[in-house]
Structures are given as C-alpha cells and as structure tokens.
Amino acid sequence: MARCTQQFVKNRFAKNHGYLILALLVVAAWIPKNAAANWLDDVDYTHLVNRLGSNTPRGVDVPISQVEALQGSIWYFPDTIPPTNPQFTAGTDPLDPQEAINFIDGTGGGINGVSSHAANSVGRNFYGNETSLAGGANEVTIYEAGHWLRTILLHSTGTNRDPKTQNFRVQNFSWVSLDNTPSKEDTSRDVLQRFDFLVDRDNITAVVGLGNVTAPLPHYLAHSYNAIAVGRSDGSHSTGPTYVNLYGTGRTKPDIVAPLGSTSAATAAVSSAATMLHGIVAGPEAAPEAAQSEVIKAMLLAGATKQDETESGLNNWSHTPTQPLDSHYGAGELNIYNSYLTTLGGQTAGSTDNTGALVETINSHGWDYQTVAPGEELFYNLEIPDGSTATELSVFLTWNAEIIDIDDRIYFEGELQTLSNLDLTLYDSTAAFMDMQIDQSISPDDNVEHIYQTDLGPGTYTLKVSTDTARNFGLAWRLNTSFDEISADFDENGNVDGRDFLAWQRGYGTLLGASHVDGDADGDTDVDREDLAFLQESFGSPAVSPLAFAAVPEPGTLILALLAILVLIFHAAGHRNLLWSAIRRSL
Numbered sequence: 088m089a090r091c092t093q094q095f096v097k098n099r100f101a102k103n104h105g106y107l108i109l110a111l112l113v114v115a116a117w118i119p120k121n122a123a124a125n126w127l128d129d130v131d132y133t134h135l136v137n138r139l140g141s142n143t144p145r146g147v148d149v150p151i152s153q154v155e156a157l158q159g160s161i162w163y164f165p166d167t168i169p170p171t172n173p174q175f176t177a178g179t180d181p182l183d184p185q186e187a188i189n190f191i192d193g194t195g196g197g198i199n200g201v202s203s204h205a206a207n208s209v210g211r212n213f214y215g216n217e218t219s220l221a222g223g224a225n226e227v228t229i230y231e232a233g234h235w236l237r238t239i240l241l242h243s244t245g246t247n248r249d250p251k252t253q254n255f256r257v258q259n260f261s262w263v264s265l266d267n268t269p270s271k272e273d274t275s276r277d278v279l280q281r282f283d284f285l286v287d288r289d290n291i292t293a294v295v296g297l298g299n300v301t302a303p304l305p306h307y308l309a310h311s312y313n314a315i316a317v318g319r320s321d322g323s324h325s326t327g328p329t330y331v332n333l334y335g336t337g338r339t340k341p342d343i344v345a346p347l348g349s350t351s352a353a354t355a356a357v358s359s360a361a362t363m364l365h366g367i368v369a370g371p372e373a374a375p376e377a378a379q380s381e382v383i384k385a386m387l388l389a390g391a392t393k394q395d396e397t398e399s400g401l402n403n404w405s406h407t408p409t410q411p412l413d414s415h416y417g418a419g420e421l422n423i424y425n426s427y428l429t430t431l432g433g434q435t436a437g438s439t440d441n442t443g444a445l446v447e448t449i450n451s452h453g454w455d456y457q458t459v460a461p462g463e464e465l466f467y468n469l470e471i472p473d474g475s476t477a478t479e480l481s482v483f484l485t486w487n488a489e490i491i492d493i494d495d496r497i498y499f500e501g502e503l504q505t506l507s508n509l510d511l512t513l514y515d516s517t518a519a520f521m522d523m524q525i526d527q528s529i530s531p532d533d534n535v536e537h538i539y540q541t542d543l544g545p546g547t548y549t550l551k552v553s554t555d556t557a558r559n560f561g562l563a564w565r566l567n568t569s570f571d572e573i574s575a576d577f578d579e580n581g582n583v584d585g586r587d588f589l590a591w592q593r594g595y596g597t598l599l600g601a602s603h604v605d606g607d608a609d610g611d612t613d614v615d616r617e618d619l620a621f622l623q624e625s626f627g628s629p630a631v632s633p634l635a636f637a638a639v640p641e642p643g644t645l646i647l648a649l650l651a652i653l654v655l656i657f658h659a660a661g662h663r664n665l666l667w668s669a670i671r672r673s674l
Contacts, residue, residue: 126212126345126346126347127220129320129346129420130346130356130420130421130422130424131422131423131424131425132220132423134424135423135427138596138615144223144363144366144367144427145181145220145221145222145223145224145363145366146214146220146221146222146223146224146359146365146366147182147223147224147366148223148366148369149221149256149365149366150228150255150256151224151226151227151228151255151259151358151362152193152227152228152253152257152258152259153205153209153210153213153228153229153230153259154230154231154258154260155204155205155209155229155230155231155232155261156204156231156233156261156262157202157231157232158202158203158204158205159202161196161199162199162200162201163194163197163202163205163229163231163232164192164196164197164199164200164201164202164229165206165209165210165227165229166188166210167201168192168197170187170190172206172210172211174210174215174216174217175187175188175190175214175215175216176188176216180216180222180223180225181217181222181223182222186225187225188214188216188225188226189225189226189227190227191226191227191228191229192229193229193234193235194229194230194231194234195234197229204261204351208261208349208352209261209352209355210227210355212347212352212356212359213259213355213358213359213362214359214362219355219356220356220359220360220362220363220423221359221362221363221366224362224366228255238251239253240281241281241499242274242277242278247499248499249284249492250281250282250284250285250288250499252288253289253291255289256290256291256361256365256369257291257292257293257294257358257362257365258292258293258294259294259354259355259358260293260294260295260296260308260314261296261350261351261355262296262351263295263296263298263305263308263309264305264306264308265298265305267303267305267306267330272306272332272333275306275307275310275333275334276334278307278308279306279308279310279311279333279334280334280490281490281499282307282308282311282313282314283311283312283313283314283488283490286311286313286314287313287380287487287488287490290378290379292315292358292361292365292380292383293308293311293313293314293315293380294314294354294357294358294361295309295311295315295316295317295354296309296351296353296354297309297316297318297324297325297340297341298324298325298350299319299323299325299349299350300323300324300325301322301323301325301326303325303326303330304327304328304329304330304340305325306330309325309329309340309341310329310330310333310335310340312335312338312487312506312534313487313534315342315343315357315361315384315387315388316342316343316417317341317342317344317345317350317353317354317356317357318341318344318350318415318417319345319346319349319353320344320345320346320347320353320395320398320416320420321346321398322398322400322401322415322416324341324344324350326341326414326415327339327341327414328340335488335506335532336532337532338532338534339410339411339413339414339417339533340412340417341412341416341417342384342388342412342418342535343357343387343388343391343418343419343420343421344401344416344417344419344420345357345421346395346397346398346421356421357387357421360387360421360423360426361383363427364383364386364387364426364427365378367427368382368383368430376434377434377454377456379456379561380487380561381456381485381486381559381560382454382456382485382561382562382563383561384561385454385483385484385485385561385562385563386426386429386430386454386561386563387418387421388417388418388483388485388535388537389418389425389426389429389481389482389563389564389565390421390422390423390424390426390428390429390481390563390565391417391418391419391420391421391422392419392420392425393416393419393420393539398420400415401416404416404419406537406539408527408528408529408530409529409530409531410533411530411533411535411536411537412533412535412537418483418537425452425481425565428452428565428598428599429452429453429454429563429564430454431452431598432449432450432452432453432454432599433454434453434454434455434456435449435450435453435467436457437455437457437467437552437562438465438466438467439463439466440466441464441466443466443468443516443520446466446467446468446520446549447467448469448470449467449469449564450599450600451565451566451567451568451599451600452565452566453563453564454561454562454563455467455562456559456561456562457552457559457560457562458558458560459552459553459554459557459560460554460557461555461556461557462554462555463553463554464551464553465551465552465553466549466552467549467550467552467562468516468547468548468549468550469547469549469564469566470546470547470548471543471545471546471566471568472568473545474545474571474572474610475545475569475570475571475610476542476543476545476569476571477540477541477542477544477566477567477568478541478542478567478568478569479539479540479541479566480513480539480543480548480565480566480567481538481539481564481565482511482513482537482539482562482563482564483535483536483537483562483563483564484511484528484535484536484552484560484561484562485534485560485562486507486509486534486558486559486560487534487559488534489507489558505556506532506534507534507555507556507558508531508554508555509536509552509553509554509558510527510528510536510554511527511528511538511550511551512524512527512528512529512550512551512553513526513538513540513548513549513550513551514548514549514551515546515548515549516546516547516548516549517546517547517548520549521549521551525540525548526538526539526540538550550564567611568610568612569609569610570603570608570609570610573608573610574603574608574625575587575591575618575622575625577590577591577603577604577606577608578590578604582627583622583625583626583627584626584627587622588622588626590604591606591608591614591618591619591622592606593605593606594606594607594614595614595615595619597613597614598613599612599613600612601614606618608621608622
C-alpha cells in the first residue's frame with residue numbers, strides 16, 4: 088500500500104461566520120492495481136464473484152454522492168469531464184452497453200483541476216469500474232466539503248433554514264473536522280444535529296471517516312449517531328468514546344473497519360459496499376423497507392467478521408452487554424459476502440406473541456424493519472439443527488437518533504431528543520420459550536445493539552427486541568453453522584459414490600438454505616467447492632470424516648455436466664484413479 092500523508096485544508100465558510108473550520112484530508116498516492124484487488128479479496132468480494140459470476144450486483148442506478156475536502160487550495164474533483172482516468176471511462180465499465188461515469192459538479196469548481204485524493208483514495212474504491220464493489224454506479228454528484236456545509240447542510244450559528252434535501256442513497260465523507268476546541272462546541276453541535284437530521288429525513292446511508300492517527304475522535308462528522316463511522320483494519324485510526332459534552336453521551340467509534348491503508352480509502356470501501364446493497368434491495372421484487380438506512384447499516388455491521396489472518400489486533404475483538412462494539416474495531420471488518428447473504432435471506436417480521444406459539448422461525452440470514460411501540464416486545468426464533476453447531480451468530484439492531492426542529496419559524500434549531508433505548512436479548516428456548524437468557528445488549532448510550540455468539544449447540548433460540556419509546560429499527564442477522572461430522576454421502580446410503588456427485592451437481596450454486604441431501608457436506612447451508620473437495624477426498628471411502636478439505640476452483644456449468652458423465656462412466660467401470668485424474672484436469 089502506498090505511503091499516506093496528511094494535509095490540513097482550511098475552508099472559510101462565509102464572511103459573517105468569523106471562524107475557520109479545519110478539514111483533515113488524507114492524501115494517498117496512486118494505489119497499485121494489485122493492492123486494490125487485495126482488499127476485494129479480503130472483504131470476500133472475490134468469493135461472491137466466483138459464486139455469482141455475471142449476476143454479481145454492481146450498484147447499478149444507485150444515486151450516490153462524494154463530499155470531498157480540498158486538496159491544495161482549489162482541487163476536489165476526481166476527474167475531468169468527460170473522465171480520462173481508466174477506472175471511470177467507458178472501456179472498463181462492467182455494464183452493457185458500457186458508459187463512462189457521469190460526474191455532476193454540485194459545487195461548480197471542478198474545472199479547477201483533479202484531486203488525486205478524490206480519485207485514488209476515494210473514487211476508485213467507491214465506484215471505480217474495476218477496483219470497487221459498485222462499478223455499475225455510473226452517476227456521481229461531487230461536492231466540495233466547505234460548500235456542502237454552507238449550501239446544503241446550511242450550517243451557521245442558527246440563522247439558516249432546514250438542510251436542503253439530498254436525493255442520494257449513499258453519500259461518502261472521507262474527511263474530518265479538526266476543530267475540537269471547547270469554544271467551537273456549539274458550532275460542531277449544530278453541524279452534527281443538522282447532519283443527523285438530514286440523514287434521517289432523506290434516508291441516506293452516510294459513511295464518514297475517522298482520522299489516520301490514534302487520537303480522540305474529531306468532533307465531526309465522526310460523532311454522528313446516524314452515519315456509519317469507518318476505521319482501518321490495522322487499527323491505525325482515531326477512536327471513541329464520543330465527547331460527552333459535545334453531542335450526547337460517550338459512544339464507541341468506529342462502527343466498522345475495512346482493510347485499506349487509509350481511513351479515506353476504508354470509508355470509500357464501506358460506501359461501495361452500501362451502494363452494492365442498495366442496488367440489490369432496490370430490485371422490483373425487493374421489499375422497500377430493505378432500502379431504509381437503518382437496515383443497510385444493520386446488514387453491513389452484522390456481516391462484519393471478527394478475525395483476520397493479517398491483522399492480529401482484530402483477532403482480539405470484544406464487547407460487553409453495555410458496550411455493543413469493540414472500542415477499536417467496532418463491529419469488525421467489512422465482509423460483503425456475509426452482508427449479501429442477509430439480503431438473500433429476506434425479511435421476517437417479528438412477532439408480538441410472548442407465548443412463543445406464533446413466533447416464526449427465521450432463515451439463517453435475514454433482516455427486518457419494524458416500528459416498535461413503547462413497552463412492546465418482538466420475538467424471532469432461530470433453529471440450529473441436531474448434529475450441527477453454530478460457529479457464529481451475529482445480530483445487529485440499529486435505529487436513528489431523532490433530531491427535532493424546535494423552531495416553529497422558517498429557521499432550523501435542532502435538538503437531539505432523548506435517544507430511544509432499544510434492547511436486544513438472546514434466549515435458549517429449546518426446553519421452553521425463553522427458558523434461559525444467554526446474552527443481552529443493553530447499552531443506554533448507543534443507537535446500536537449487538538449479539539455475538541460462537542459455538543452454540545443445536546436447539547431453538549429466541550431473539551427479543553424491546554424499547555422504551557416508539558421508534559423505527561433495522562435488524563439484521565447471520566447464523567453460520569457446520570455439521571459436527573462432515574459427510575459427502577448425500578443420498579445417505581452408506582457409500583460416497585457417483586450418485587452423491589450427482590446430488591452435489593444438482594445443488595451446486597445454492598448460496599443459502601441447502602440441506603445435506605442437496606449436496607451440503609459441511610453444514611454451512613450452501614453447496615460449493617468445499618463440498619466438492621470433500622466429496623473428492625472421500626469418494627469410495629467411509630461416508631463420514633473429520634472436517635478437512637482443500638480448496639478447488641469453482642467449476643462452470645458445462646464442466647459440471649461433463650464431470651457428472653465422467654463420474655458415472657468411470658465409477659461404473661471401476662477406474663477410480665482415472666476418474667479423479669480426469670476431474671482434476673477438468674477443474
């Protein structure tokens with residue numbers, strides 16, 4: 088990863104303001120293509136592409152925006168119009184027909200020149216055709232940060248109107264304020280209240296960066312309740328808690344981390360993931376509730392992983408019932424494959440039946456968006472089958488802070504209402520409904536709650552959402568399971584043979600909800616190359632073996648058909664060695 092430097096950029100807002108806001112711009116040199124590809128591998132995007140192929144979602148038609156701090160004194164734009172950067176031109180566009188990215192200049196100074204930070208740290212990781220998760224997002228509105236604060240957020244000393252409407256689903260902010268002096272707390276508070284008001288009103292997934300130093304949080308925009316604050320997987324970023332006297336009680340930040348070399352780039356990566364998810368849930372068959380900012384945030388956080396082979400600090404991830412996020416790594420590291428599966432699992436509405444009789448069993452991955460009434464409780468049942476273990480259960484409950492405009496005139500005077508206090512509890516309901524409490528997340532300060540468990544045994548488990556005030560919430564979960572004994576005997580006749588290969592071939596490509604008879608050998612509810620590897624390893628041998636297999640390439644559809652024929656012919660002829668030699672050559 089190229090060496091990063093820091094640059095402080097001053098923006099004077101208006102003559103009558105009489106103060107300066109400092110913005111931290113993390114400037115990175117051009118990131119080599121292979122380095123960019125590495126982060127796509129690390130967040131499991133390559134895995135997703137291997138499974139979905141040409142059906143991989145790419146954030147098509149999702150309206151997005153980039154708010155960029157100045158580089159030098161005049162540059163904030165990512166490219167010329169029309170673009171010349173290969174990542175933004177038609178030649179690399181993954182769509183058909185190919186189109187160049189349409190940059191819309193929301194500030195008017197794009198003709199001044201190109202910012203390398205806007206292009207390389209942010210643009211290529213946010214919407215770059217080959218180096219992001221959202222190469223299909225072909226229209227991007229660009230604002231300079233100071234201009235956006237003045238003319239969109241309408242930030243001042245309380246004499247301006249409500250923030251202007253922003254019709255974007257995702258907006259990226261790879262800059263932070265350094266104006267943390269006590270004398271500027273009122274200024275910062277006004278910015279944060281207006282920002283959270285806008286995010287909630289306009290349903291924006293707002294993604295904000297932290298500083299690239301291990302220091303207290305910058306006042307804004309990292310102190311926002313409703314945005315997603317992003318750090319780096321290597322831990323080199325500013326951390327919480329939020330400053331109590333500034334904006335609400337102390338809360339843990341960041342919300343999530345990403346495996347890139349600067350917080351600017353990591354923020355862009357999370358924005359890219361959010362854009363992909365918005366592209367999925369905006370489809371004609373999708374429930375509109377899935378596009379709510381609370382749900383997208385819950386999906387991203389629930390999908391995050393707590394371990395990384397290259398980042399030892401991340402492996403020490405921890406939290407408590409009253410601190411839902413790790414103090415340094417938030418929910419963990421971005422994982423788009425896990426978050427994609429939550430969209431695939433679909434929505435399951437919670438039940439108000441406190442007897443358990445009407446509580447629906449949810450899919451292993453999924454989400455919900457509901458409005459819970461004061462004192463109301465909603466229930467969701469999870470099932471872990473006999474002979475299986477839940478290697479991970481990750482559940483996130485998120486809701487927005489409500490900012491009320493208490494000025495009944497034309498001017499905006501925001502006030503943070505008492506934060507709704509939602510709680511999340513997990514019970515073991517195997518013997519009886521909510522028989523035994525296992526875990527709870529009951530932070531009185533945060534607007535997220537998180538249940539994270541590993542190695543749960545078979546049985547029925549119940550999630551409970553409760554609240555003290557009426558508030559909309561997003562809920563997302565993933566339950567990763569494995570069989571205690573791995574078996575490729577899919578027809579369960581005691582032998583692993585050609586019929587089992589045919590069962591695997593018929594189920595291949597299933598991403599969620601597969602059973603053993605569908606070709607799922609390891610119990611993770613999908614049918615993939617790991618199941619094939621185990622089938623190959625145990626072919627003609629005992630049906631059950633410990634969990635041990637080697638990765639093999641993803642076979643294509645035509646290859647699968649040919650392999651099915653090979654299995655039947657060679658197995659019938661008794662040429663087992665020739666059979667697998669041919670299969671290995673085919674793969």
